[in-house]
Amino acid sequence: MTTQTPTALLEEITVAETEGRAVPDAATGETLGYAPVHTTDDLDAAVRAARAAQPAWAALGHERRSEMLRRAAEEVEARAEELAQVIAREQGKPLNGAGARFEAGGCAVWIRSAADTPLEPEVLFEAEGTRSELHYDPLGVVGAISPWNWPALIAIWQIAPALRMGNTVVAKPSEYTPLSVLAVVALMNRHLPEGVLTAVSGDREVGAALAGHEDVDKVMFTGSTRTGRAIVQSTAQNLARLTLELGGNDPGIVLPGTDVPAIAEQLFWGIFINTGQTCAALKRLYVHESVYDDVVTELARIAEATPLGAGTDENSALGPLTTAQQFEIVTELVEDARRRGARIVTGGEPAPELGPHFYRPTIVADIDDGAPLVDTEQFGPVVPVIKYSDVEDAVARANNSEQALGASVWGDPEQARRLAERIQSGTVWINQHGTLNPVVPFGGLKSSGYGLEFGVHGLKAVAAPKVITV
16 A cells, blocks of 8 residues: 555545536635536435345454454555645645544554454343343434534544444435545455445435435434434335434633633633534633633734634645635624624634634634624634633523533543533533543534444444343
8 A cells, every 4th residue: 555646535435527417625615626416316226235245244243343443544545645634635624733644643543443443242030040232233224314513533533443343335425525424435445345435426305315215324424503303304114223423612711810821722612623514613702801802812812823724835834714605704703702792812703814714713702692693603713702700600501502412621630620510511521621532432422413433332322232131
Protein backbone atom coordinates (compact mmCIF):
# COMPACT_ATOMS: atom_id res chain seq x y z
CA MET A 1 0.00 0.00 0.00
CA THR A 2 1.59 3.26 -1.13
CA THR A 3 0.47 6.83 -0.79
CA GLN A 4 -0.61 8.28 -4.12
CA THR A 5 -1.37 11.79 -5.32
CA PRO A 6 -4.23 13.64 -3.60
CA THR A 7 -6.33 13.28 -6.77
CA ALA A 8 -5.91 9.51 -7.13
CA LEU A 9 -8.54 8.64 -4.55
CA LEU A 10 -10.95 11.15 -6.05
CA GLU A 11 -10.50 9.57 -9.47
CA GLU A 12 -11.41 6.19 -8.03
CA ILE A 13 -14.77 7.29 -6.65
CA THR A 14 -16.05 10.02 -8.98
CA VAL A 15 -18.00 9.51 -12.17
CA ALA A 16 -18.26 11.39 -15.44
CA GLU A 17 -20.07 14.74 -15.52
CA THR A 18 -22.88 13.21 -17.60
CA GLU A 19 -23.43 10.47 -15.03
CA GLY A 20 -23.29 12.31 -11.71
CA ARG A 21 -24.02 15.37 -9.61
CA ALA A 22 -21.47 18.11 -9.14
CA VAL A 23 -19.96 18.35 -5.66
CA PRO A 24 -18.43 21.77 -4.93
CA ASP A 25 -15.21 22.65 -3.18
CA ALA A 26 -16.46 24.20 0.08
CA ALA A 27 -13.96 27.07 -0.07
CA THR A 28 -14.22 28.09 -3.71
CA GLY A 29 -17.53 26.74 -4.96
CA GLU A 30 -15.75 25.18 -7.93
CA THR A 31 -16.64 21.61 -8.85
CA LEU A 32 -14.53 19.11 -6.96
CA GLY A 33 -15.94 16.04 -8.67
CA TYR A 34 -19.12 14.27 -9.66
CA ALA A 35 -20.82 11.88 -7.27
CA PRO A 36 -22.97 8.99 -8.47
CA VAL A 37 -26.69 9.67 -8.33
CA HIS A 38 -28.16 6.50 -6.97
CA THR A 39 -31.90 5.86 -6.96
CA THR A 40 -34.25 3.88 -4.76
CA ASP A 41 -33.81 1.01 -7.23
CA ASP A 42 -30.07 1.12 -6.54
CA LEU A 43 -30.86 1.15 -2.83
CA ASP A 44 -33.03 -1.94 -3.18
CA ALA A 45 -30.19 -3.72 -4.98
CA ALA A 46 -27.74 -2.74 -2.26
CA VAL A 47 -30.04 -3.99 0.51
CA ARG A 48 -30.59 -7.28 -1.36
CA ALA A 49 -26.84 -7.75 -1.69
CA ALA A 50 -26.34 -6.92 1.99
CA ARG A 51 -29.06 -9.39 3.00
CA ALA A 52 -27.50 -12.12 0.85
CA ALA A 53 -23.98 -11.49 2.18
CA GLN A 54 -24.93 -11.25 5.86
CA PRO A 55 -25.14 -14.94 6.89
CA ALA A 56 -21.66 -15.77 5.59
CA TRP A 57 -20.23 -12.59 7.12
CA ALA A 58 -21.77 -13.43 10.51
CA ALA A 59 -20.52 -17.00 10.27
CA LEU A 60 -16.90 -15.82 10.07
CA GLY A 61 -17.01 -15.00 13.79
CA HIS A 62 -15.60 -12.09 15.74
CA GLU A 63 -11.93 -12.97 15.31
CA ARG A 64 -12.00 -13.27 11.52
CA ARG A 65 -14.17 -10.18 11.06
CA SER A 66 -11.86 -8.21 13.32
CA GLU A 67 -8.85 -9.29 11.27
CA MET A 68 -10.48 -7.91 8.13
CA LEU A 69 -11.38 -4.68 9.87
CA ARG A 70 -7.79 -4.25 11.05
CA ARG A 71 -6.57 -4.62 7.46
CA ALA A 72 -9.18 -2.07 6.40
CA ALA A 73 -7.86 0.30 9.09
CA GLU A 74 -4.32 -0.17 7.73
CA GLU A 75 -5.57 0.72 4.24
CA VAL A 76 -7.28 3.88 5.49
CA GLU A 77 -4.18 4.83 7.45
CA ALA A 78 -1.88 4.28 4.46
CA ARG A 79 -3.98 6.60 2.33
CA ALA A 80 -5.00 8.99 5.08
CA GLU A 81 -3.43 12.01 3.37
CA GLU A 82 -5.47 11.45 0.23
CA LEU A 83 -8.62 11.02 2.30
CA ALA A 84 -7.80 14.18 4.26
CA GLN A 85 -7.44 16.16 1.04
CA VAL A 86 -10.89 15.02 -0.09
CA ILE A 87 -12.40 15.97 3.29
CA ALA A 88 -10.66 19.36 3.40
CA ARG A 89 -11.91 20.29 -0.06
CA GLU A 90 -15.41 18.84 0.11
CA GLN A 91 -16.35 19.68 3.71
CA GLY A 92 -13.99 22.64 4.20
CA LYS A 93 -12.28 21.85 7.52
CA PRO A 94 -8.57 22.75 7.65
CA LEU A 95 -6.03 20.00 7.18
CA ASN A 96 -4.28 20.66 10.49
CA GLY A 97 -5.31 20.77 14.14
CA ALA A 98 -8.54 18.91 14.84
CA GLY A 99 -9.25 19.05 11.13
CA ALA A 100 -9.19 16.89 8.01
CA ARG A 101 -6.03 14.95 8.86
CA PHE A 102 -7.44 14.36 12.33
CA GLU A 103 -10.67 13.08 10.78
CA ALA A 104 -8.92 10.79 8.32
CA GLY A 105 -6.67 9.38 11.02
CA GLY A 106 -9.65 9.03 13.34
CA CYS A 107 -11.33 6.74 10.82
CA ALA A 108 -8.50 4.22 11.24
CA VAL A 109 -8.56 4.63 15.03
CA TRP A 110 -12.30 3.95 15.31
CA ILE A 111 -12.16 0.97 12.94
CA ARG A 112 -9.41 -0.58 15.06
CA SER A 113 -11.28 0.17 18.25
CA ALA A 114 -14.38 -1.63 16.96
CA ALA A 115 -12.20 -4.60 15.97
CA ASP A 116 -10.29 -4.74 19.26
CA THR A 117 -13.03 -4.13 21.84
CA PRO A 118 -13.90 -7.42 23.57
CA LEU A 119 -17.52 -8.39 24.10
CA GLU A 120 -17.92 -11.57 26.12
CA PRO A 121 -21.17 -13.30 27.12
CA GLU A 122 -22.45 -12.03 30.47
CA VAL A 123 -23.41 -14.45 33.23
CA LEU A 124 -26.73 -13.20 34.57
CA PHE A 125 -27.56 -15.94 37.04
CA GLU A 126 -25.91 -19.09 38.30
CA ALA A 127 -27.12 -21.37 41.10
CA GLU A 128 -27.92 -25.04 41.71
CA GLY A 129 -27.14 -26.24 38.22
CA THR A 130 -28.84 -23.36 36.40
CA ARG A 131 -26.87 -20.80 34.42
CA SER A 132 -28.25 -17.90 32.37
CA GLU A 133 -26.02 -16.04 29.95
CA LEU A 134 -26.57 -12.94 27.81
CA HIS A 135 -25.14 -13.21 24.31
CA TYR A 136 -25.15 -10.71 21.45
CA ASP A 137 -26.01 -11.82 17.92
CA PRO A 138 -26.00 -9.84 14.64
CA LEU A 139 -29.17 -7.96 13.80
CA GLY A 140 -28.90 -8.34 10.03
CA VAL A 141 -28.72 -5.33 7.72
CA VAL A 142 -27.85 -1.91 9.17
CA GLY A 143 -28.77 1.33 7.39
CA ALA A 144 -26.20 4.02 8.25
CA ILE A 145 -27.21 7.60 7.45
CA SER A 146 -24.44 10.11 8.12
CA PRO A 147 -24.19 13.95 8.07
CA TRP A 148 -22.01 16.46 6.22
CA ASN A 149 -19.99 17.99 9.08
CA TRP A 150 -17.67 15.06 9.90
CA PRO A 151 -18.65 12.94 6.91
CA ALA A 152 -16.05 10.16 6.88
CA LEU A 153 -15.56 9.86 10.65
CA ILE A 154 -19.23 9.73 11.64
CA ALA A 155 -19.88 7.21 8.85
CA ILE A 156 -17.14 5.03 10.37
CA TRP A 157 -18.70 5.43 13.84
CA GLN A 158 -21.74 3.70 12.36
CA ILE A 159 -20.11 1.26 9.94
CA ALA A 160 -17.25 -0.22 11.97
CA PRO A 161 -19.15 -1.53 15.02
CA ALA A 162 -22.01 -2.78 12.84
CA LEU A 163 -19.60 -4.83 10.74
CA ARG A 164 -17.68 -6.08 13.76
CA MET A 165 -20.88 -7.53 15.22
CA GLY A 166 -21.67 -9.48 12.05
CA ASN A 167 -24.11 -7.13 10.38
CA THR A 168 -23.85 -5.94 6.81
CA VAL A 169 -24.17 -2.21 6.11
CA VAL A 170 -25.74 0.05 3.53
CA ALA A 171 -24.35 3.55 4.08
CA LYS A 172 -26.10 6.70 2.89
CA PRO A 173 -23.89 9.83 3.04
CA SER A 174 -25.15 13.39 3.03
CA GLU A 175 -25.82 14.70 -0.46
CA TYR A 176 -23.55 17.65 0.46
CA THR A 177 -20.45 15.54 1.24
CA PRO A 178 -20.81 12.16 -0.49
CA LEU A 179 -17.24 11.91 -1.78
CA SER A 180 -15.62 11.62 1.65
CA VAL A 181 -17.83 8.65 2.53
CA LEU A 182 -17.48 7.02 -0.88
CA ALA A 183 -13.71 7.33 -0.44
CA VAL A 184 -13.47 5.70 2.98
CA VAL A 185 -15.91 2.94 1.95
CA ALA A 186 -13.85 2.25 -1.19
CA LEU A 187 -10.72 1.88 0.93
CA MET A 188 -12.44 -0.48 3.38
CA ASN A 189 -13.92 -2.58 0.59
CA ARG A 190 -10.44 -3.59 -0.55
CA HIS A 191 -10.51 -5.95 2.45
CA LEU A 192 -14.17 -6.92 2.81
CA PRO A 193 -16.29 -9.52 1.01
CA GLU A 194 -18.62 -8.28 -1.71
CA GLY A 195 -21.98 -6.99 -0.49
CA VAL A 196 -20.90 -6.56 3.13
CA LEU A 197 -20.54 -2.76 2.85
CA THR A 198 -22.17 -0.59 0.19
CA ALA A 199 -22.43 3.18 -0.06
CA VAL A 200 -25.50 4.59 -1.80
CA SER A 201 -25.06 8.20 -2.89
CA GLY A 202 -28.47 9.74 -3.35
CA ASP A 203 -30.82 12.46 -2.23
CA ARG A 204 -33.11 12.62 0.78
CA GLU A 205 -35.63 10.35 -0.93
CA VAL A 206 -33.03 7.58 -0.87
CA GLY A 207 -32.30 8.26 2.80
CA ALA A 208 -35.99 8.07 3.67
CA ALA A 209 -36.34 4.85 1.70
CA LEU A 210 -33.38 3.32 3.55
CA ALA A 211 -34.87 4.21 6.95
CA GLY A 212 -38.19 2.59 6.09
CA HIS A 213 -36.89 -0.34 4.05
CA GLU A 214 -38.57 -3.62 4.95
CA ASP A 215 -35.26 -5.51 4.87
CA VAL A 216 -33.33 -3.13 7.15
CA ASP A 217 -33.05 -4.29 10.75
CA LYS A 218 -31.30 -1.29 12.32
CA VAL A 219 -31.02 2.39 11.39
CA MET A 220 -28.22 4.63 12.65
CA PHE A 221 -28.69 8.32 11.97
CA THR A 222 -26.75 11.45 12.84
CA GLY A 223 -28.32 14.75 11.85
CA SER A 224 -31.08 17.20 12.70
CA THR A 225 -33.83 16.58 15.22
CA ARG A 226 -36.45 17.27 12.54
CA THR A 227 -35.06 14.56 10.26
CA GLY A 228 -34.64 12.24 13.23
CA ARG A 229 -38.34 12.50 14.00
CA ALA A 230 -39.14 11.67 10.37
CA ILE A 231 -36.91 8.60 10.59
CA VAL A 232 -38.75 7.42 13.69
CA GLN A 233 -41.99 7.62 11.71
CA SER A 234 -40.40 5.82 8.74
CA THR A 235 -39.43 2.86 10.93
CA ALA A 236 -42.96 2.37 12.27
CA GLN A 237 -43.58 -0.25 9.56
CA ASN A 238 -40.30 -2.19 9.58
CA LEU A 239 -39.75 -1.79 13.35
CA ALA A 240 -36.04 -1.30 12.76
CA ARG A 241 -34.06 -0.56 15.89
CA LEU A 242 -32.69 2.96 16.12
CA THR A 243 -29.63 4.86 17.22
CA LEU A 244 -30.24 8.60 16.80
CA GLU A 245 -27.69 11.35 17.41
CA LEU A 246 -29.64 14.50 16.69
CA GLY A 247 -27.35 17.37 17.48
CA GLY A 248 -27.33 19.69 20.43
CA ASN A 249 -27.28 23.20 21.79
CA ASP A 250 -24.47 22.44 24.24
CA PRO A 251 -24.14 24.80 27.22
CA GLY A 252 -20.93 25.67 29.01
CA ILE A 253 -20.74 27.20 32.50
CA VAL A 254 -17.70 29.18 33.65
CA LEU A 255 -17.59 29.30 37.45
CA PRO A 256 -16.57 32.25 39.61
CA GLY A 257 -12.89 32.30 40.49
CA THR A 258 -11.86 30.53 37.28
CA ASP A 259 -8.34 31.18 35.97
CA VAL A 260 -9.47 32.53 32.60
CA PRO A 261 -6.12 32.56 30.76
CA ALA A 262 -5.57 28.94 31.81
CA ILE A 263 -8.77 27.72 30.14
CA ALA A 264 -9.14 30.21 27.28
CA GLU A 265 -7.52 28.17 24.52
CA GLN A 266 -9.42 24.96 25.28
CA LEU A 267 -12.62 26.93 25.74
CA PHE A 268 -12.19 28.58 22.34
CA TRP A 269 -11.65 25.27 20.52
CA GLY A 270 -14.52 23.65 22.41
CA ILE A 271 -16.64 26.25 20.64
CA PHE A 272 -14.98 26.65 17.27
CA ILE A 273 -13.81 23.14 16.36
CA ASN A 274 -14.64 22.55 12.68
CA THR A 275 -15.71 26.21 12.47
CA GLY A 276 -18.48 25.46 14.97
CA GLN A 277 -20.00 22.81 12.70
CA THR A 278 -19.96 20.03 15.27
CA CYS A 279 -22.96 18.55 17.08
CA ALA A 280 -21.08 18.38 20.38
CA ALA A 281 -19.45 21.81 20.12
CA LEU A 282 -20.14 24.36 22.85
CA LYS A 283 -23.01 26.51 21.53
CA ARG A 284 -23.94 28.85 24.45
CA LEU A 285 -21.61 30.01 27.19
CA TYR A 286 -22.79 31.10 30.65
CA VAL A 287 -20.10 33.08 32.50
CA HIS A 288 -20.16 34.37 36.07
CA GLU A 289 -20.20 38.14 36.29
CA SER A 290 -16.88 38.19 38.19
CA VAL A 291 -14.96 36.80 35.19
CA TYR A 292 -17.32 37.78 32.39
CA ASP A 293 -15.28 40.60 30.89
CA ASP A 294 -12.09 38.54 31.06
CA VAL A 295 -13.67 35.59 29.23
CA VAL A 296 -15.12 37.82 26.51
CA THR A 297 -11.78 39.58 26.04
CA GLU A 298 -9.78 36.34 25.88
CA LEU A 299 -12.14 34.67 23.42
CA ALA A 300 -12.10 37.74 21.18
CA ARG A 301 -8.30 37.87 21.32
CA ILE A 302 -7.97 34.25 20.21
CA ALA A 303 -10.63 34.67 17.52
CA GLU A 304 -8.84 37.63 15.98
CA ALA A 305 -5.53 35.75 15.96
CA THR A 306 -6.89 32.52 14.43
CA PRO A 307 -6.23 32.19 10.67
CA LEU A 308 -9.31 31.75 8.49
CA GLY A 309 -8.90 30.18 5.08
CA ALA A 310 -9.44 27.27 2.72
CA GLY A 311 -9.19 23.81 4.19
CA THR A 312 -6.25 22.93 1.95
CA ASP A 313 -4.25 25.96 3.15
CA GLU A 314 -1.69 24.55 5.59
CA ASN A 315 -1.90 27.78 7.63
CA SER A 316 -5.68 27.76 8.12
CA ALA A 317 -7.17 26.96 11.50
CA LEU A 318 -10.80 27.78 10.63
CA GLY A 319 -12.49 27.03 7.32
CA PRO A 320 -15.68 27.98 5.49
CA LEU A 321 -19.20 26.94 6.30
CA THR A 322 -19.86 23.85 4.23
CA THR A 323 -23.18 24.85 2.67
CA ALA A 324 -24.88 28.02 1.49
CA GLN A 325 -27.85 27.14 3.69
CA GLN A 326 -25.71 27.03 6.83
CA PHE A 327 -23.99 30.28 5.89
CA GLU A 328 -27.38 31.98 5.63
CA ILE A 329 -28.53 30.56 8.98
CA VAL A 330 -25.44 31.85 10.78
CA THR A 331 -25.67 35.25 9.09
CA GLU A 332 -29.30 35.71 10.09
CA LEU A 333 -28.74 34.60 13.69
CA VAL A 334 -25.98 37.17 14.14
CA GLU A 335 -28.01 39.91 12.49
CA ASP A 336 -30.96 39.11 14.75
CA ALA A 337 -28.68 39.38 17.79
CA ARG A 338 -27.41 42.73 16.52
CA ARG A 339 -30.97 44.01 16.10
CA ARG A 340 -31.72 42.98 19.68
CA GLY A 341 -28.90 45.16 20.94
CA ALA A 342 -26.33 42.45 21.60
CA ARG A 343 -22.67 43.50 21.43
CA ILE A 344 -20.67 42.03 18.58
CA VAL A 345 -17.24 41.94 20.20
CA THR A 346 -15.41 40.65 17.14
CA GLY A 347 -16.41 39.20 13.81
CA GLY A 348 -20.08 39.48 12.98
CA GLU A 349 -19.62 39.58 9.23
CA PRO A 350 -18.76 37.41 6.24
CA ALA A 351 -15.27 37.28 4.73
CA PRO A 352 -16.15 37.36 1.00
CA GLU A 353 -12.56 37.97 -0.03
CA LEU A 354 -11.83 34.37 1.01
CA GLY A 355 -14.76 32.70 -0.73
CA PRO A 356 -18.55 32.49 -0.83
CA HIS A 357 -19.23 30.81 2.55
CA PHE A 358 -16.59 32.22 4.89
CA TYR A 359 -17.77 33.89 8.09
CA ARG A 360 -15.41 35.51 10.58
CA PRO A 361 -15.23 33.92 14.05
CA THR A 362 -17.71 35.86 16.13
CA ILE A 363 -18.08 36.55 19.84
CA VAL A 364 -21.46 37.98 20.89
CA ALA A 365 -21.78 39.50 24.37
CA ASP A 366 -24.58 41.20 26.33
CA ILE A 367 -27.21 38.77 25.10
CA ASP A 368 -29.64 36.61 27.03
CA ASP A 369 -31.82 33.55 26.80
CA GLY A 370 -34.75 34.04 24.46
CA ALA A 371 -32.64 35.26 21.57
CA PRO A 372 -32.56 32.72 18.71
CA LEU A 373 -28.75 32.76 18.81
CA VAL A 374 -28.94 31.36 22.35
CA ASP A 375 -31.99 29.13 22.07
CA THR A 376 -31.20 27.37 18.78
CA GLU A 377 -28.22 25.45 17.46
CA GLN A 378 -26.30 27.91 15.29
CA PHE A 379 -23.83 25.33 13.93
CA GLY A 380 -21.27 27.89 12.88
CA PRO A 381 -18.39 30.12 14.01
CA VAL A 382 -20.27 32.22 16.53
CA VAL A 383 -20.94 31.95 20.25
CA PRO A 384 -23.26 33.92 22.55
CA VAL A 385 -21.69 34.72 25.94
CA ILE A 386 -24.35 35.14 28.64
CA LYS A 387 -23.66 36.72 32.03
CA TYR A 388 -25.02 35.17 35.23
CA SER A 389 -24.70 36.01 38.92
CA ASP A 390 -26.03 32.88 40.61
CA VAL A 391 -24.69 29.37 39.87
CA GLU A 392 -28.09 27.80 40.52
CA ASP A 393 -29.56 30.05 37.86
CA ALA A 394 -26.83 29.03 35.41
CA VAL A 395 -27.60 25.34 35.91
CA ALA A 396 -31.31 25.99 35.38
CA ARG A 397 -30.56 27.88 32.16
CA ALA A 398 -28.24 25.15 30.94
CA ASN A 399 -31.00 22.58 31.45
CA ASN A 400 -33.69 24.75 29.86
CA SER A 401 -33.34 23.30 26.37
CA GLU A 402 -35.03 20.55 24.41
CA GLN A 403 -31.58 19.34 23.36
CA ALA A 404 -29.13 17.63 25.68
CA LEU A 405 -26.16 16.15 23.85
CA GLY A 406 -23.16 17.64 25.66
CA ALA A 407 -22.33 20.25 28.29
CA SER A 408 -19.28 21.47 30.16
CA VAL A 409 -18.32 23.16 33.42
CA TRP A 410 -15.15 25.26 33.71
CA GLY A 411 -13.31 26.13 36.91
CA ASP A 412 -12.59 24.37 40.18
CA PRO A 413 -12.79 20.61 39.40
CA GLU A 414 -14.56 19.63 42.63
CA GLN A 415 -17.26 22.27 42.31
CA ALA A 416 -17.57 21.50 38.59
CA ARG A 417 -18.06 17.80 39.34
CA ARG A 418 -20.91 18.54 41.75
CA LEU A 419 -22.63 20.68 39.13
CA ALA A 420 -22.01 18.13 36.37
CA GLU A 421 -24.16 15.61 38.21
CA ARG A 422 -27.11 18.01 37.99
CA ILE A 423 -26.82 18.96 34.34
CA GLN A 424 -29.15 17.15 31.96
CA SER A 425 -26.88 15.93 29.19
CA GLY A 426 -25.58 12.76 27.59
CA THR A 427 -22.01 13.86 28.37
CA VAL A 428 -20.70 16.54 30.74
CA TRP A 429 -17.05 17.54 30.36
CA ILE A 430 -15.03 19.38 33.03
CA ASN A 431 -12.50 21.97 31.83
CA GLN A 432 -12.84 20.65 28.28
CA HIS A 433 -15.60 20.27 25.74
CA GLY A 434 -16.30 17.88 22.89
CA THR A 435 -13.43 15.46 23.43
CA LEU A 436 -14.39 11.93 22.37
CA ASN A 437 -12.81 8.56 23.04
CA PRO A 438 -13.54 5.44 20.95
CA VAL A 439 -14.02 3.29 24.07
CA VAL A 440 -16.18 5.79 26.02
CA PRO A 441 -19.90 5.70 25.13
CA PHE A 442 -21.46 8.78 23.54
CA GLY A 443 -25.11 9.69 23.04
CA GLY A 444 -27.77 12.26 23.82
CA LEU A 445 -30.87 12.87 25.90
CA LYS A 446 -34.16 14.65 25.19
CA SER A 447 -34.38 15.77 21.53
CA SER A 448 -30.70 15.04 21.00
CA GLY A 449 -31.66 11.44 20.35
CA TYR A 450 -31.15 8.10 22.03
CA GLY A 451 -28.85 5.11 21.93
CA LEU A 452 -25.11 4.91 22.57
CA GLU A 453 -22.13 4.69 20.26
CA PHE A 454 -18.48 3.68 20.90
CA GLY A 455 -16.91 0.97 23.00
CA VAL A 456 -18.74 -2.02 24.44
CA HIS A 457 -22.01 -0.10 24.63
CA GLY A 458 -21.73 0.79 20.95
CA LEU A 459 -21.22 -2.85 19.99
CA LYS A 460 -24.25 -3.90 22.02
CA ALA A 461 -26.31 -1.21 20.26
CA VAL A 462 -25.82 -2.93 16.89
CA ALA A 463 -26.56 -6.43 18.16
CA ALA A 464 -29.52 -8.49 19.27
CA PRO A 465 -29.36 -9.58 22.92
CA LYS A 466 -30.14 -13.27 23.43
CA VAL A 467 -30.46 -15.09 26.75
CA ILE A 468 -29.31 -18.71 26.90
CA THR A 469 -30.36 -20.59 30.01
CA VAL A 470 -28.93 -24.03 30.72
